[in-house]
Amino acid sequence: MARPGLAGPVLGVARDLLGRVVEAWSPEGTVAVRLTEVEAYGGAADPASHAFRGRTSRTEVMFGPPGHLYVYFVFGMHWCCNVVCGADGVASAVLLRAGAVVSGLDLARHRRTTARSDPELARGPARLAAALGLDGRANGVDLCAAASPVRLLAGTPVPDRAVEQGPRVGVASAGDVPWRFWVAADPSVSTYRLGGRRRVSRATLPVTTSRRG
């Protein structure tokens, strides 16, 4: 089966995931999210990647074929989702950081009762996973199979002029690498906590700077 745009280098895959739609089915209903913020991990030698220290049971999916979902557990309470990309045997993935709910709004609101506005429903990787109803059970799911409970749809491409790029959020190492991509001025993008625990100097902030137009 074809895996459009998922087998190449991780940076290109990440950028092109913006505007695409992740649709998750469950007995409760279906929620779909249009991706507005992503981060690339892995590739050549990325110390921030879970796969950096080699193959373990957790990172097994990252080493597998592209187009599958890598779901991991963080901070004792949250789940986060990645799209595995690159060739089989190359461990790279794109973290899904934020999106706009485009279908199943009522169900997403039900799952995210603390959200004060709709753009907040999937603003942040753990929130996005929660809005879609995804947890460890979705780890390894094939996103390109018609019968999968989680699928990656074509969506609408985002033109270059609307894409901004900057450092990844919350990574302890390689925090200066601009491998985070987001849709400019989109309210669902998690603009807070830029740089995470470590302070990031202003010089390394967005490569394209047009936050306020």
Next chain:
DNA sequence: CCATTGATCGTCT
């Protein structure tokens, strides 16, 4: 608006 902190557990050392 911004900064700080507690919650809570799988994974790896």
Next chain:
DNA sequence: GACGATCAATGGT
């Protein structure tokens, strides 16, 4: 035994 690819609540400016 330490540490997170985080979130939400709290309190300050």
